[in-house]
Amino acid sequence: MLVRNVAIIGLGLLGGSIGLAVAEFLPGISTRGYDADPQTRDRAQARQLVGMVCDSASEAVANADLVIFCVPVGAIPAAAAEIAEHLPADAIISDVGSSKQTVGEALRAALPHHVVIPAHPVAGTERSGPDAGFATLFQHRWCILTPDGNTPDQALADVRSFWESLGARIEIMDARHHDLVLAVTSHIPHLIAYTIVGTASDLEEVTRGEVIKYSAGGFRDFTRIAASDPTMWRDVFLHNRGAVLEMLGRFTEDLTAMQRAIRSADGDALFDLFSRTRDIRRSIIEMGQDDARPDFGRADHQDG
């Protein structure tokens, strides 16, 4: 791998985790980082998220052969413009955004003379900010790369090798297809979770206190992802509108069918769906993508 100096722009959950993971798994690589928020830079310094916390993005990228944007996808065009003049000619440009088509286009437009390899590590928690990151975030998670027809093989091999060293498994995908897959596996689940938590907060007949008290019946699961970073998720929906609206259309059709089954007391239709959905969980556990213990192995059941 030819990468020696990595610049991380944005030092929240993802940027911080990359910095910590490089220190742990790629100790020969040096990292510089920058965040637009001075308080985040202070915390990054205190936690040593990167080898050097810089006071400007241009300083962070000055010696970089790999630059990774870890800011909300809506902030990427401005962040790319900010470093354009200071970027070494052979630096590879990447990111960690949850949508890839508009991000790839924006990066290639802002930095037309550089190799751009958009990336999406499918990993995270509901926490955000410089205190949320940890070195093992990417272990056993997939990282999707969306190069285009012009991407040099060596640069692609370098980015692949970088992520593999942090513990991720690599998949190469067309950006458009990525956006469709992630709409269903990530974006729609977040939208639904945010929405049901909002609905439950605003009822007249059921108080907020009751919703909280009896949340162990299922609702609490949705509150976890509905506690995710609002700016990041606003940008995801604005930048993956087409795929999100398409998948949302499918979901609401299916939900309407369930509503009709309940209204007409069609127990067979309900049973049919409810018994088809178990297999997917089994496969997810077999593929190492979730905890096999009941209830995610939550602390209060560990005695069980």
Next chain:
Amino acid sequence: MLVRNVAIIGLGLLGGSIGLAVAEFLPGISTRGYDADPQTRDRAQARQLVGMVCDSASEAVANADLVIFCVPVGAIPAAAAEIAEHLPADAIISDVGSSKQTVGEALRAALPHHVVIPAHPVAGTERSGPDAGFATLFQHRWCILTPDGNTPDQALADVRSFWESLGARIEIMDARHHDLVLAVTSHIPHLIAYTIVGTASDLEEVTRGEVIKYSAGGFRDFTRIAASDPTMWRDVFLHNRGAVLEMLGRFTEDLTAMQRAIRSADGDALFDLFSRTRDIRRSIIEMGQDDARPDFGRADHQDG
């Protein structure tokens, strides 16, 4: 407490957990159990879920002063009819069903000479069957009782004391209100989870393998509750139709508003919702109703 002999009808996750919890926390009380499925009875015997596994429901209730139905709510009327002739005159009748209005009516109709105190311990996991139960399932969980105006104080005190001994906290509630509260905190979340998992399984553009692979982006959370027992959940929706349809109507209104916000690129509307929903998670954790660790403290993040 006057309860000495408890009969448990249905030896799945809930029934089995009650049996194990009584053995651990109320060792002075004897338990008998029955399940219509002979294989479940065998497993119940092997795991010693109850003190005596009986070959008929009538034998299980023969000496009972508390009978708890732990079968899907749709099976309660037949199960109640089955024991009616064999029931000691002063036995208290209860259950653990997730809907309470129709269940209470059915039990009172089937057993008009007995005290009926419907109960709903808001606890469970996605597992079901006789191997799923454990003694600590009810610790720190709420158990909602829905007595009516005719319920004798002593019987109510006995049932309360029984559940408190198993680790639960008690709330007394009107059955109709219970059904509305649980529609939003439990039934709608399950319906949504089942539906999105079904939607994701049936797409043409995105394969099932891709859905499984990239499920860590949020989708995997939904697959947990969508792995719950299909018979139990079919019955819940058939028995709590009114409240479920009402709450579903609210949810789909809100989802439609979000769809409109995405279509019209109204970032402020998205940000507004996404930043309102964090507080509820914080409150749920403060109330001891969920694990405070990121990502539910899933095993693969315990290093972090």
